Each structure stands twice: as C-alpha cells, then as structure tokens.
Amino acid sequence: MRILIASGVRHARDYVPLLRSLPGIEVIGCADTADSPFRDDSAALAAATGIPFLDLEQGLASCDIALVCSEPTRHADLAVTALEAGRHVIVDKPAATTTRDAQRLWEAADRSRGLLTAVHRLHSPQIARARRTVDSGAIGLPLAVDAEWLAAGGLDGATVERPELVCDPALSGGGELMNFGWYPALAIRYLTGLEVEEVVAFSSAAPHAPLFDGPHGAYGVEDAAVLSLRLGNGVVATVTVARTPAGVGPAPVSSSLRVLGSHGHVLADEDAPAVTVRTAGGDSSAHQVAGPAATTALRLLFTEFCDDIRYGRTPLVTAADIHAAVAVAEAALSSSREGGAPVAPAVRTAGDSGALRRRRSAPVRGGSSSR
Template sequence: MRILIVSGVRHARDYVPLLRSLPGIEVIGCADTADSPFAEDSAALAATTGIPLLDLDEGLASCDIALVCSEPTRHADLAVRALEAGRHVVVDKPAATGTRAAERLWDAADRSPGLLTAVHRLYSPQIARARRIVDSGAIGLPLAVDAEWLAAGGLDGSTVERPELVCDPALSGGGELMNFGWYPALAIRHLTGLEVEEVVAFGSGAPHGPLFDGPHGAYGVEDAAVLSLRLRNGVVATATVARTPAGVGPAPVSSSLRVLGSHGHVLADEDAPSVAVRGADGERVSRQVGGPAGLTALRRLFTEFCDDIRYGRTPLVTAADMYAAVAVVEAGLASARLDGTPVTPAARTSTV
C-alpha cells in the first residue's frame, strides 16, 4: 500500500518511521495545499525523513491511502478532498472539530469508493481484551463506564510540536477536551454499543482560568475537563481528560477504562499494562496484557486498515463512529461553557 502524508503538521514525525517498519507499506511522500499555513512543516518533514515533497493533486493521484496529519481544524477538509479523489483515507484525531465538518466527512465517505477511518486507540491490547470480556458476557450487561485520559505535559515539544496546535482554537478547535475527548468518547461507544443522549461537562479555562500553569490560559481553553454522559437504556459514563505538569504513568499519555456490569466489572489499565476482571463471586483475576498501548494500537490500526481495503471489510471506526465522538465532544464544550447545563449531542441531518 502506498501512503501519502497529507500535511505533515501533527504526529507525522512519529507516523513515518512506524509506517516504514510495517511490511507492505510504502510512504511515497508528503503534500499540502498551496495555501497551507504550515507548508514549512511538510517541507521539514520531507527533508528530515527523506520522503519526496509532492504537489497535493500529484500525491493523491499516486497513493492508495491518504493519511491526513494537518492541524485539527483542517482535518475534515483535507480528508474530504482525498475521498473525493477516490483515495482511502486515515484522518488523524480528532477527525473533525465540529459536527458540521463531521457530517461533511460522513457524506463524502458515503459517496467515495475509498474507505475512511481515523486514528484511535481501540486496538490497544488492553481495550481489545476488555471488549472481548464484555462481549463474552462475563460481567453481565454494561451499566456504567469510567474513562481517564491524562497527558504528561508535552507542550515543550516532546509530544506536541507547538503549543498552539493544542491550545489555539483556530488551529485545534478547542483545548484538551477537543484534543483528548475523542478517545474516551470512541472507547465508551465501542465498549457499550450505545449512543449518548445527554452530556454534562465542566472544564477549566475561561472564565475561571486553567488548573495548571500552562499556555491554555492565554487562549482561554481548558486544560482539564470532566464529562458525565447519559447513554441509551439508562447506562451512564464519565470521562476525565487533562494535561498535567507531571504524568501519572510511565507513558506520555496515561489512560484507563473501567466497565461496571450487572454481574462484575473489568478494568483496562494501559499504564500497567493489564486487564483486571472481578465477577459476582468476588474473585478477581488480573493479567498483564500487551506492551505500549499507543504504539501497539497504531501498528495494528494501519495493518488492519490495509486488510480492510484488501478484503472489502468495514473499518473498526467508521464515519458514523467519528460523527458520534465529535458530537459528544461538541456537546461537552457547549455544556462546559454553560456551567454544566445538559446538552444533547447533535444528530446527523443529511443522508446521501
């Protein structure tokens, strides 16, 4: 599979060596639009990795898969352009910074012969094992989910190329809720199979200021947020996202998911890394599962997507899943601005 990096702004510096390590994948180059505000990033990526810097139309005509790595506010536009060119598309997270853009992306995917998916962590060994346990019925019916996604700093350039790519709403679409809320929203949907009906959220940022001493305050965006979700069938969930000065685990991002069921619960801890299950009889079984969650999930995401293309399979994360996750984050941002007023996630209005 020939992969084109479409706008090498965010995460591409990590994706290129990972892609090169996978059999059957060739990174053919990096391309961006002529009016890109970060054209120099794509040029720098090409120079440092040794891949060609291409014209975007030329690159799209030559690739099998377009991997969109721009600043988040251009994700949907570039992904739509690649889909309209008939390419298969992987778009970096979040797939869109609002439901209108997510709807356009969904519509383009419905019209395109290419497959669409987005960067996610559902292939992490811990989440994958938790999903199998839930599906097996070992904990009964899922009744509640609790998720945490915490970043250890990283705005010094160690994990985020420049702070404004996370903190400037014109580029990022928001703060850490927009940046990280995508992950727990997708995971909760993946583990329960249920739509979110109502969101209540509280976040730092304007007008109260950030929790920690960082650049979020200058842009008036949250560095921490808590979501309370009401799902169908009376199921509830919470999600906490934050960027903290010191990490709580060994990796740049610490994450855990707990699913409380009618007959037990399962805890997927990506830091340990382990999965623990406790049944109604009180017996607890904990096993070490997998290695680095983020890297393992990314490797499998790209290899599975290539197989999705080869065998005509539906990707694990579809345009409908992307829209649902974006709608939850959008509702969370609206609720936080209204000091916790409940907000219903926007429903898709168009069909193709």
C-alpha cells in the same frame, strides 16, 4: 500499499518511521496545498525523513491511502478532498472539530469508493481484551463506564510541535476536550454499543483559570475537564481528560477504562498494561497484556486498515463513529461554557446510510434483557 502524508504537521513525525517498519507499506511522500499555513512544516518533514515533497493533487494521484496529519481544523477539508479523489483515508485525531465537518466527512465517505477511518486506540491490547470480556457476558450487562485520559508533561515541543496546535481554537478546535476527549468517547461507544444522549461537562476554560501552569490560559481553553454522560438504556459514564505538569504513570499518556456490569466489572489499564476482571461471585483475574498500548494500537490500526481495503471489510472506526465522538466533544464544550448545563450531542441530519457500517459486530447492549 502506498501511503501519502497529507500535510505533515501533527504526529506525522512519529507516523512516518512507524509506517516504514510495517511490511507491505510504502510512504511515497508528504504533500500539502499551496495555501497551507503549514506548508513549510510539511516540506521540513519531507526533508527530515527523506521522502518527496509533493503538491496535494500530485500526491493523491500516486497513493492508495492518504494519511491526513494537518492542524485539526483542516482535517475535514483534506480528508474530503482525498475521498473525492477516490482514495482511502486515515484522518489523524480528532478527525473533525465540529459536527458539521464530521457530517461532511460522512457524506463524502458515502459517495467515495475509498474507505474512511481515523486514528484511534481501540486496537490497544487492553481495550481489545476488555471488549472481549464484555462480549463474553462475564460481567453481565454494562451499566456504567469510568474513563480517564491524562497526558503527561506540558506543551514544550517534546510532546507537541507548537502549543497553539492544541490550544489555539482556530487551529485545534478547542483545548484538551477536543484534543483528547475523542479517545474516551470512541472507547465508551466501542465497549457499550450505545449512543450518548446527554452531556454535562465542567472544565477549566475561561472565565476560569487553567488548573495547571501552561499556555491554555492564554488562549482561553481548558487544560482539564470532567464529563458526565447519559447513554441509551439508562447507562451512565464519567470521563476525565487533562494535561498535567507531571505524568501519573510511566507512559506519556495514562489511560484507564472501567466498565461496571450487573454481575462484575472489567478494568482496562493501559499503564500497567493489564486487564482485571472481578465478578459478583467473588472470582477475580488479572492478565498482563503486552504493550506499550499506543504503539501497538497504531501498528494494528495501519495494518488492519490495509487489510480492510484488501478484503473489503468495514473499518473498526467508521464515519458514523467519527461523527458520534466529535458530537460528544462538541456537546461537552458547549455544556462547559454554559456552566454545566445538559447538552444533547448533535445527530446526523442527512440520510442514515452510513449507520449500517458502524462496526463489524455490536457488543452486548447495556440495560437490555436480550443478548
């Protein structure tokens, strides 16, 4: 599979060597539009990695897959262009920064012969094993989920190319809610199979000061937030996202997800990395799961998407999942600005043909009496 980096800004510097290590994948170049504010960054990435620097139209004519790695607010524009060119598309996170753009992606994917997916962590061994545990019925019906996503360190250039790529809403779409809220929103949807119906959020955004000493305050965006979610069938969830001065685990990002069921619970800890299952009958098991979670998840994301294309499969994350995750982040931003007022996430306003392609199989529905 020939992969084109469509704008080499966020995360592309990490993706290129990883892609080159995978069999059957060729990185053919990095491309950008003539009016891109980060065209020089794309050219620098190409020079540093020894791949050709191309105009976007030229690159799309030569690739099988476009991997969109621009600043987040331009993700949807580049992805729609690639889909309209008939290419398969992977969009860096967050795939869109508004539900309007997420809907544009969904509609373009419905029209295109190419497949669409986005960067996610659902292939991490811990989350994958937790999903199998939920599906097995070992913890009964999922009733509540607790998720944490904490980034270590600041925005000093070692973790992010420039602070404004996370903090400037004109480039990032928001602060850490938009930057990281994407991951737990997708994971909760994946583990429960339920839609989020209401969001209540509190954050450190203006008029409040950021919790930690970083650049978020200069841009008036949050560096930390706590969300309460009401899902279908009465299931509830809590989410904490933050960028902290020091790490809380050995990895750059610490992530854990606990699913509380009617007959037990499962904890997916990406730091350990391990999955722990406890049941109401007193049984307990802990399984060490190979890591590191981020690298393993990305390798599987790229290789599985190539197989999706070869075998005509539905990607694990589709346009419907993208829209749902962006809608949760957007509702959380709105709720936090309104002092924690409940906000219902936006739903797609056009036809619902893409909903049938949501995932390969649906897990047990929380709160339901059937399996």
